[in-house]
Amino acid sequence: MINRILLLIALLVSGSIAADSQSNYQPAPENLVARQWFQDAKFGLFIHWGVYSTLASGEWVMYQQKLNKATYEKLPDFFNPQAFNAAEWVKMVKDAGMKYITITSKHHDGFAMWATKQSTWNIVDRTPYGKDVLKQLADECHKQGVKLFFYHSHLDWYQDNYYPRGGTGGSSGRPDKGDWNTYLDYMDNQLTELLTNYGEIAGIWFDGWWDKKDADWRLDKTYSLIHKLQPAALVGNNHHQAPKPGEDFQMFEKDLPGHNTTGFSNESKVGELPLETCETMNGAWGFNIHDKNFKSTTQLVQYLVKAAGSNANFLLNVGPMPNGKIQPEFVKTLGEMGEWMKVYGEAVYGTRGGPIDPHPWGVTTIKGNKVYVHLMGESDENLLLNDFGKKIRKAYLFDDQSAIVYKQTEFGINMKVPQSKRKPIDTIVVLEF
Numbered sequence: 001m002i003n004r005i006l007l008l009i010a011l012l013v014s015g016s017i018a019a020d021s022q023s024n025y026q027p028a029p030e031n032l033v034a035r036q037w038f039q040d041a042k043f044g045l046f047i048h049w050g051v052y053s054t055l056a057s058g059e060w061v062m063y064q065q066k067l068n069k070a071t072y073e074k075l076p077d078f079f080n081p082q083a084f085n086a087a088e089w090v091k092m093v094k095d096a097g098m099k100y101i102t103i104t105s106k107h108h109d110g111f112a113m114w115a116t117k118q119s120t121w122n123i124v125d126r127t128p129y130g131k132d133v134l135k136q137l138a139d140e141c142h143k144q145g146v147k148l149f150f151y152h153s154h155l156d157w158y159q160d161n162y163y164p165r166g167g168t169g170g171s172s173g174r175p176d177k178g179d180w181n182t183y184l185d186y187m188d189n190q191l192t193e194l195l196t197n198y199g200e201i202a203g204i205w206f207d208g209w210w211d212k213k214d215a216d217w218r219l220d221k222t223y224s225l226i227h228k229l230q231p232a233a234l235v236g237n238n239h240h241q242a243p244k245p246g247e248d249f250q251m252f253e254k255d256l257p258g259h260n261t262t263g264f265s266n267e268s269k270v271g272e273l274p275l276e277t278c279e280t281m282n283g284a285w286g287f288n289i290h291d292k293n294f295k296s297t298t299q300l301v302q303y304l305v306k307a308a309g310s311n312a313n314f315l316l317n318v319g320p321m322p323n324g325k326i327q328p329e330f331v332k333t334l335g336e337m338g339e340w341m342k343v344y345g346e347a348v349y350g351t352r353g354g355p356i357d358p359h360p361w362g363v364t365t366i367k368g369n370k371v372y373v374h375l376m377g378e379s380d381e382n383l384l385l386n387d388f389g390k391k392i393r394k395a396y397l398f399d400d401q402s403a404i405v406y407k408q409t410e411f412g413i414n415m416k417v418p419q420s421k422r423k424p425i426d427t428i429v430v431l432e433f
Contacts, residue, residue: 022223022246028231034202035248038234039274040350041099041147042308043341045334046278046317048151048285050107051075051127053322059286062109062157068173069158072109076126084133084324086140092326093146096334097341100147102205102315105134105194107151107286108168110158114198118189121158138198147202149234150194152187154217155208159183166211184218188225195229203234203248210239219244236276241267249274256310275312279303281330287319294329297336298425302376304337304348305426309363309374311353340425347372347398347428355388362426372398375417375427385413390433397421398428406431 027035048059054075055061062072093101106112112122114134124130134150141148156162157169163178195201204226209217223235223246234248243250250273254262257270257277281300282291295303300316307314318330341348347365354364354371361379365372373385387408395404395415406415417429 022220022227025223025227025246027248028227030232031227031234031248034232034234035274037147038100038202038249038313039311039352042313042348042351043096043098043304044100044102044147044149044276044313044315045093045096045098046151046285046315047101047103047320048107048287048317049104049133049320050109050113050286051079051111051123052107052109053287053320054078056287056289056322058284058288058291059104059107059109059319061286063168063171066171068171070173072158072172076111076123077128079123079322080128081133081320081322081324082129084136084320086133086136087144089137089326090140090144090146092331092334094144096338097345098146098316098334100149100202101137101141102149102151103134103137105150105152106156106190108153108155108157108208110153110156112190114194116190116193118186118193119159134194134198138201142199148198149203149205150201151205151207152191152194153208154187154206155211156183156187159186161186164212166215168211180215181218184222188222191222191226192229195226195233201230201233203236205251206235206237206239209237219246223247234274240264242269243271243273247273249276251275251315252277252312254279256306257312258310275310276315277307277310277312278315278317280317281333284319285317287321287327294333297333297340300333301337301340301425305365305374305376306358306363308348308351308365309353309358344398344426344428347374347430355390356386369433371431371433373429373431375422375429376425379417381418382414382416384411385415387412392431392433394432396430398430399423404429 052059052061105114110121115124115132116122124132138148157172160174161178161183226233226235235246236249236251237247238251238253250271253264255265257275260266281295283293284291304314318326320326351365351367354366356364360377362374362376392408395406396402397404404415404417406413
């Protein structure tokens with residue numbers, strides 16, 4: 001009889017867990033609406049900012065220079081971003097044609113950029129600045145109509161309870177003991193703060209799972225917590241694998257979906273969720289004063305268009321300086337991208353990946369009854385496109401609406417785009433069907 005009672009209790013408990021689990025996740029109606037908005041938005045700003053910026057050598061400096069906790073704890077004393085102006089940041093984002101911001105709430109060094117109550121290892125308690133930058137940014141985003149995501153690191157080089165250690169952070173000088181579940185509780189408590197005290201949050205962008213692939217990360221519990229607190233919040237995870245239950249969008253680091261030039265995406269087949277790719281404006285995520293390898297406006301606009309042609313958003317990163325300003329080189333390029341988007345944004349915003357696969361000459365996007373053919377690579381004046389099963393009724397240049405000569409046959413769509421009509425960044429031909 002006792003065994004039967006114990007079995008019944010076990011079944012009830014397991015049923016309760018399954019009901020709260022994300023394994024059979026069904027997104028809420030508001031989450032589906034948010035996914036639609038996300039796919040329409042197409043362009044966002046990634047921000048890597050923390051006390052590591054004081055050393056001007058990127059966000060991995062604690063690991064790369066093998067700094068232990070005692071040494072690294074000195075950095076907040078030098079972090080005093082008096083020039084930070086949330087209104088200026090958000091205006092810059094809007095002027096660039098971006099629709100959302102994803103900012104590091106906590107990177108791998110564990111330092112919280114908000115007034116967390118879970119630890120004093122945060123910007124309010126440890127720096128002379130003493131203010132909550134995430135609160136300022138959230139308030140300004142809500143005011144100016146820009147969505148806000150929080151990047152949050154699973155990995156933590158600072159907390160003792162992040163134990164057993166993963167593949168990184170071995171030089172931090174932490175004791176070889178700790179309680180893993182206590183650390184996960186700490187992380188969930190911090191996420192609760194972020195999703196409770198900062199108004200509507202568009203989503204959580206996780207990173208660092210890859211540090212301990214075989215650990216029990218309790219993703220079901222964490223994802224369920226997020227969706228309970230804010231059902232519309234989108235969950236994504238930069239784990240470089242196929243999407244897991246409870247996730248709402250799939251991300252690709254420094255690669256377009258379906259590509260693996262960086263080696264990060266060898267386990268991440270393109271799924272059915274909304275897609276996003278992220279890239280840097282030079283070679284660094286966090287502020288790196290030595291990195292002058294700036295990508296051109298042409299390169300970045302073309303990357304944005306290629307992402308859209310691959311049915312993905314483009315999350316473009318800046319690493320603000322320790323004073324709170326964004327490098328002038330970045331501001332200039334973002335402004336130029338915004339000017340381009342003011343003219344050509346119709347062929348990007350609200351589109352989906354086009355019916356013709358990407359080619360060396362470029363990509364296609366689609367919206368309504370229009371296919372936008374983006375010619376960005378070298379191609380002959382006569383271009384043969386694969387037929388996509390729709391009768392073309394007219395073809396014309398996006399810029400001046402001038403007609404393009406075309407012929408649609410069983411072999412495909414042949415169109416002539418004179419070299420004299422080509423644009424240096426992107427020549428867009430509109431096919432109406």
